[in-house]
Amino acid sequence: MKPFSTETIRRSLRVESDLAGGRLDRVLAQLLPEFSRGRLQQWIEAGQVLVDDRPCRVRDKVWGGESIRIEAELAVVDEHRPQAIALDLVYEDEHLLVIDKPAGLVVHPAAGNPDGTLLNALLHHAPELATLPRAGIVHRLDKDTTGLMVVARTLQAHCALVEQLQRRIVHREYRALVLGTLVAGGRVEAPIGRHPTQRVKMAVVGNGREAITHYRVLESYPGHTLLAVELETGRTHQIRVHMTHIHHPLVGDTTYGARPRPPRGCHPELAAALQSFPRQALHAIRLGLIHPATGAEMQWEVPMAPDLDALLELFRREVADGADRA
Template sequence: MTQATPDVPRPAASGPIRIQRRIRVEPQLAARRLDQVLAALIPELSRSRLQLWIESGQVRVDGVARRSRDKVWGGELIELDAPIEPVGDCLPEAIPLNPVFEDEQILVLDKPAGLVVHPAAGHRDGTLQNALLNHAPELARVPRAGIVHRLDKDTTGLLVVAKTLEAHRSLVEQLQARQVHREYRALVIGEVVAGGRIEAPVGRHPTQRTRMAVVAGGRPAITRYRVLERFVGHSLLAVELETGRTHQIRVHMAHTQHPLVGDRAYGGRPRPPKGASAGLVEALQGFPRQALHALRLGLEHPTLGTAMSWEIPLPADLAELLERFRGEARA
């Protein structure tokens, strides 16, 4: 058997937490690429991460830096000494969280509207990442405090966090393989005739850099949707993601001329239907965010291998707006 030191992230005397391994290559692994050998011996880390470490010289074979494609022949000593991506100056903050499920590997949260996921310009603190570091300090050892996918600031609903490197690798691979099921509820402008599938590349807007758009050179993006309810001038959709691009649902629905209610960035300014009651007009004009909620989440548990899924109710603001629409229909 190939022998290796335990894979325990550890802090150096000062500086970021590091992963340090010493692995003796056994003959049965001969004639394989270095990155393939490391991926087989350290399965909790992604091959892409290992390749980056190899190419940056943080992996040595018999004391010499090698390339990912270089082969090993058995008997070599591989030494890995690499930092886990720091969380920068992101500090723990006592921000309330609403856990839906938690064990040693994953944490599933119900994210409220108004909570930014990652620190960024204009939001250096008060983010979900700050809250996670307070909730579970060990998340400082996981890239981006375990956040493997995101919800926009004003989108509510289910979000999963990896609590270990092993869980992080598994969830990233599931997302890349489109094996994570994500279903949303979206209230859009316009009476959508039928469900459909939107396949249109999403990238940075060519002139408005804070927005995304359907652009020829964008990344592949696929969204599926079906109609749940129709109201006058509006529709409630069930939306499922096959990919996870920034603002994907918002961009794709605006691309089909059905922007989300409340989404001022993508054309969802209030459009009260003709003859709407004063209450509905006021509710639409005062709705402060895009009407989007991550309702269901399904994935395979990183270590147990069992299928797991969660569903949470609509947030109060969206549920109330839908009830106003239903009340108009009954009047």
């Protein structure tokens, strides 16, 4: 038998109007992404989820404005094995871990990646994380997105960080290299949901969840722009979907239709680098939050990922060479 421990999970939530008409289990899965839908359904059926102080059924709908209270026992089974995978730790104390994630590292185990993930690495580095939902992971980066992630080390820190994310007070800033020339920053407000026909993708859809992205121009290159991007919400693939939506997809993001477009007449080294860049050009460069134990405002910044930094240097060289020729 696999060992397990139990923790009492307490949450108080309010259903926002953008979730009106949804089934209770599906709404909870969106509000509490750190728990599986199956687990949430078990809690509902066991009467451990109260809507306006009344027990409900899994299929009951909510209409916005309801108060949801959860008090449930979480049995955490040791189902994922610790693995000695190197972690680039930016910060560590008894409450938090902050990690600079490399490209190619999957965050959660899944059917196509049962191990070799960040979760497996965390369990090796800090075995106590086995008692926390998803080993303390409260948000995620895509497999090929690099940069900063925070991980909770205690249940109290986990609850506090999830609440900060829900209240949109966690500051997340990215660097994104996109196709096309933008002359000014802007704001994208467009709801995101599952793509209607391609289930592995997300898309801007009318019945999607609210999603807001802010961006500003940092550097302009021939046919490309380097952006600073900040998330107000945190939907799956949000930056990738929103940049594609405004017709400026990320360099290397073949999932969302970006094909290499070397500038006409550019240096062959730049053309080759663009043709072979293996991932979406997206890096989580800065992270800010309120420390869950001390209440102090904390912020971290990491250097640009080496592969993206090398590509940007080729673009800067191209700009400098063009100025010399002018």
